[in-house]
Amino acid sequence: MSEKTTVSGAEIVLENVTKSYSGQKDAAVDNVSMTIPAGEVVVLVGPSGCGKTTTMRMINRLIEPTSGRITIGGKDALSINPNELRRTIGYSIQQAGLFPHMTIAENVGMVPGLIGWKKKRISDRTDEMLDLVGLDPALYRERYPRQLSGGQQQRVGVARALAADPPVLLMDEPFGAVDPITRGLLQDELMRLQAELGKTIVFVTHDFDEAVKLGDRIAVLGNQSRILQFDTPEAVLANPADETVAGFVGAGAALKQLTLMRVRDIELSDVPVMGEDQPVESMNAALGNDPEAWGIILDARKRPIRWTDRRHLAGVGSLRDVGVPMGEMVSTQSTLQDALEALLAEGNATATVTGQRGEYAGTITIEQLIDTIKTIRSQHAHDHDKDTSAEDVTAGSPS
Numbered sequence: 001m002s003e004k005t006t007v008s009g010a011e012i013v014l015e016n017v018t019k020s021y022s023g024q025k026d027a028a029v030d031n032v033s034m035t036i037p038a039g040e041v042v043v044l045v046g047p048s049g050c051g052k053t054t055t056m057r058m059i060n061r062l063i064e065p066t067s068g069r070i071t072i073g074g075k076d077a078l079s080i081n082p083n084e085l086r087r088t089i090g091y092s093i094q095q096a097g098l099f100p101h102m103t104i105a106e107n108v109g110m111v112p113g114l115i116g117w118k119k120k121r122i123s124d125r126t127d128e129m130l131d132l133v134g135l136d137p138a139l140y141r142e143r144y145p146r147q148l149s150g151g152q153q154q155r156v157g158v159a160r161a162l163a164a165d166p167p168v169l170l171m172d173e174p175f176g177a178v179d180p181i182t183r184g185l186l187q188d189e190l191m192r193l194q195a196e197l198g199k200t201i202v203f204v205t206h207d208f209d210e211a212v213k214l215g216d217r218i219a220v221l222g223n224q225s226r227i228l229q230f231d232t233p234e235a236v237l238a239n240p241a242d243e244t245v246a247g248f249v250g251a252g253a254a255l256k257q258l259t260l261m262r263v264r265d266i267e268l269s270d271v272p273v274m275g276e277d278q279p280v281e282s283m284n285a286a287l288g289n290d291p292e293a294w295g296i297i298l299d300a301r302k303r304p305i306r307w308t309d310r311r312h313l314a315g316v317g318s319l320r321d322v323g324v325p326m327g328e329m330v331s332t333q334s335t336l337q338d339a340l341e342a343l344l345a346e347g348n349a350t351a352t353v354t355g356q357r358g359e360y361a362g363t364i365t366i367e368q369l370i371d372t373i374k375t376i377r378s379q380h381a382h383d384h385d386k387d388t389s390a391e392d393v394t395a396g397s398p399s
């Protein structure tokens with residue numbers, strides 16, 4: 001996710017954690033070790049039944065490990081009493097898991113109530129949380145869950161998980177039950193919230209794209225929760241650890257990489273730019289003799305308004321009257337994927353980039369996008385050559 005302003009999260013460490021359900025031949029989770037750094041979003045992703053939920057639920061002790069150790073902020077999870085555990089760990093699940101007979105306010109205020117907050121404090125906090133997730137408290141407090149849309153219920157689920165301000169948030173497919181557009185919006189909101197809150201978030205999904213979008217790190221799990229790869233989304237996309245992970249990454253890994261970087265992250269190229277009031281000869285001189293060269297005419301606030309080449313300039317008296325209106329532009333905030341789409345939409349090899357206030361910032365070309373992908377690839381080309389004992393993944397040997 002993006003840069004955090006604060007980190008309020010706590011580190012979670014799993015050491016050789018195993019869970020065998022009675023009556024099952026194989027352990028559901030077999031000897032898993034991983035460190036989830038404070039303030040990061042770690043996404044557990046893997047096929048159905050691989051043990052993601054079991055792994056997550058052992059962190060808040062909804063499931064007791066058969067063996068191994070889990071610490072939260074350095075404290076053994078088994079030694080934390082139930083009240084403290086509720087305060088430390090927020091939990092949100094698919095279909096929000098709201099209590100149908102309780103109002104939205106009662107749902108959100110439930111954990112603060114359980115840990116003994118006073119009425120007024122709970123009520124204020126409930127309003128604050130509903131605001132935070134984009135629901136007007138005046139409209140929604142007294143409603144019942146069935147009177148809300150699926151997406152709104154999911155928001156309430158997140159508000160409830162955050163209500164007691166826990167350093168750790170466990171989210172088990174929280175957006176699994178909503179349509180793709182709502183899901184995208186909820187993901188964006190979670191990213192915005194997290195940039196502000198800096199919680200430690202463990203997020204379970206079987207949607208790899210969701211993992212790439214939300215994770216600071218992704219743990220790709222195989223059967224029995226075996227960690228196949230535990231790394232940043234960039235590294236997993238650029239260099240999957242093995243064929244199983246590659247299969248999970250799926251087609252279009254290079255394109256997915258483009259969603260992880262923004263235009264401001266790369267060095268832009270340039271074309272000649274001139275204000276409308278500058279002499280035509282200056283633009284001519286800047287374009288030189290190259291018949292393919294083109295330049296951009298700016299308005300008084302340095303915003304690109306038209307592009308021009310030598311042919312347009314022949315015989316004209318002023319830059320005010322020449323050129324072709326600018327097509328779709330990209331902003332420095334856009335993802336490289338947005339930039340690629342703009343390039344394809346315009347059918348050009350170059351797109352114009354504008355800054356925060358619409359001012360000219362440079363240009364971006366198809367070649368630059370290709371070079372960026374190549375650079376990411378080469379940066380991660382040797383990731384698996386490293387001695388993994390030095391890494392924070394100490395899980396049983398990845399196959």
Ligand SMILES: Nc1ncnc2c1ncn2[C@@H]1O[C@H](COP(=O)(O)OP(=O)(O)OP(=O)(O)O)[C@@H](O)[C@H]1O
Nearest residue numbers: 021022024028047048049050051052053054055206
């Ligand atoms: N209470 C239980 N008793 C016995 N076996 C269980 C129990 N809960 C889960 N399992 C088994 O443990 C394995 C891991 O299940 P788990 O729910 O953790 O997987 P998951 O990766 O979260 O799956 P999904 O993505 O389908 O939710 C599965 O084989 C499942 O059948």
